[in-house]
Amino acid sequence: MKRFSLNSATTKGWPLPELVAGCAAAGVTGVGLWREEVQEYGVRRAAALVGDAGLTVTSLCRGGFFQQDGWLDDNRRAIDEAAALGAPALVLVSGGLPPGSRDVDAARAHVGDALGALVPHALDAGVQLAVEPLHPMFCSDRCVVATLGQALDLAEPYPAAAVGVVVDTYHVWWDDAVWAQIARAGAAGRIACFQVADWVTPLPAGVLLGRGLPGAGCVELRRFREAVDAAGYAGPVEVEVFDAALWERPGADVLAEALAGYLTHVA
Amino acid sequence: MKRFSLNSATTKGWPLPELVAGCAAAGVTGVGLWREEVQEYGVRRAAALVGDAGLTVTSLCRGGFFQQDGWLDDNRRAIDEAAALGAPALVLVSGGLPPGSRDVDAARAHVGDALGALVPHALDAGVQLAVEPLHPMFCSDRCVVATLGQALDLAEPYPAAAVGVVVDTYHVWWDDAVWAQIARAGAAGRIACFQVADWVTPLPAGVLLGRGLPGAGCVELRRFREAVDAAGYAGPVEVEVFDAALWERPGADVLAEALAGYLTHVA
Numbered sequence: 311m312k313r314f315s316l317n318s319a320t321t322k323g324w325p326l327p328e329l330v331a332g333c334a335a336a337g338v339t340g341v342g343l344w345r346e347e348v349q350e351y352g353v354r355r356a357a358a359l360v361g362d363a364g365l366t367v368t369s370l371c372r373g374g375f376f377q378q379d380g381w382l383d384d385n386r387r388a389i390d391e392a393a394a395l396g397a398p399a400l401v402l403v404s405g406g407l408p409p410g411s412r413d414v415d416a417a418r419a420h421v422g423d424a425l426g427a428l429v430p431h432a433l434d435a436g437v438q439l440a441v442e443p444l445h446p447m448f449c450s451d452r453c454v455v456a457t458l459g460q461a462l463d464l465a466e467p468y469p470a471a472a473v474g475v476v477v478d479t480y481h482v483w484w485d486d487a488v489w490a491q492i493a494r495a496g497a498a499g500r501i502a503c504f505q506v507a508d509w510v511t512p513l514p515a516g517v518l519l520g521r522g523l524p525g526a527g528c529v530e531l532r533r534f535r536e537a538v539d540a541a542g543y544a545g546p547v548e549v550e551v552f553d554a555a556l557w558e559r560p561g562a563d564v565l566a567e568a569l570a571g572y573l574t575h576v577a
Numbered sequence: 578m579k580r581f582s583l584n585s586a587t588t589k590g591w592p593l594p595e596l597v598a599g600c601a602a603a604g605v606t607g608v609g610l611w612r613e614e615v616q617e618y619g620v621r622r623a624a625a626l627v628g629d630a631g632l633t634v635t636s637l638c639r640g641g642f643f644q645q646d647g648w649l650d651d652n653r654r655a656i657d658e659a660a661a662l663g664a665p666a667l668v669l670v671s672g673g674l675p676p677g678s679r680d681v682d683a684a685r686a687h688v689g690d691a692l693g694a695l696v697p698h699a700l701d702a703g704v705q706l707a708v709e710p711l712h713p714m715f716c717s718d719r720c721v722v723a724t725l726g727q728a729l730d731l732a733e734p735y736p737a738a739a740v741g742v743v744v745d746t747y748h749v750w751w752d753d754a755v756w757a758q759i760a761r762a763g764a765a766g767r768i769a770c771f772q773v774a775d776w777v778t779p780l781p782a783g784v785l786l787g788r789g790l791p792g793a794g795c796v797e798l799r800r801f802r803e804a805v806d807a808a809g810y811a812g813p814v815e816v817e818v819f820d821a822a823l824w825e826r827p828g829a830d831v832l833a834e835a836l837a838g839y840l841t842h843v844a
Contacts, residue, residue: 447780456753486685515779528679
């Protein structure tokens, strides 16, 4: 229970003050936040709101999208926002192929260069960049980093304090190499964030919003939690589920269901 | 041009006699066929139709789905059908998780056992079983074999004459390990079939029918063709595109477009 963290994407549309109050009322002590909602509310004000309720920010989502104009300044700002919130990790979704490009090798090499450019600022700020491998179905348009092994290869040139990885069960469950890569990530001190969502089919059009709360799908969630634990990770477990149907429901109900699913299928 | 083969899934709904006549008229010498249409037309009658037109059957799709009742007998029949058509390879889509199961390791182990059970019959018939890794987005409900490396691991215990793999650009393009695995597959004589389709987003609901003709998407198709060639493969190049919009169009038009895309982006 005390490792559970609610990523606010699960209850999108629940206003930040209500989300914070709802988490506190439910005994939840961690939240993963998104930049848009934090910026809208005000970064310092959000930090105070969360801190006054006795919560900690377990991660800030998200930086990355390194193929877009202005990526360097935008990611530096994201690091600053994470630091202001006291979030230990900034989740990075690295972006897909540039428009018209077929050169996935070049796009991946650019991610490595972008990480290098951000490392000094991340170290100064005390924020670990968390490279998130996304499911390969997002490779062309959202994230060219498609496996945990690839994320670790990209992180490897840099200190672990500066560059880690996200282990998100939704994105990596299909990969038979993932268990060895989790062990590798843990040994290197690079598990920056552990996120949980379940795999559900059929996938909806656009494939972004078809995830399931823990227990709704086919992923061996507890096996993943045990694997990150065995690799030395003792941090929060964020439930992060993108599901448009959940966003229609009261935030407190979704939180209660996420928590129940976590306790039954993950903890 | 002479390596081009039309997989009939690209022009689904084009009746077999018209497809065969259309291919012959276009100078196409190879077709990949599906069991349903062959059974409906009659296996011997289909073999005669294709042979009389001077075409060869480059593969038969598909066996597999090893978690379904009756899989053993059904796959033996599929091998016999491939042999009757003179198809060198039977494409296997191995099936997803059994209903209610989360045990992907067990499902994968069962694929290996199923291959072993089919090997003697495949050798007798002179048909190479072609294990097809499908894109990881199909892992739960269609094919637990998600990478080329995994397909080769499953094939490895058996003679190459009995068990090979399919390299389908649509399914493996995102995988940074694929180039090494293509070399491995070629060195072992296990490239049973090379299929080409392009990756297009956004994906449609269900994600099955959103593929693109060669050149419509972001895959480095020529690089794949050169890689299988460099690995020693000199067989047909099947254009196999599942796209519901193509099925609304006249088969001959789709064939012409597939051929043009192949010549421009693959050959």
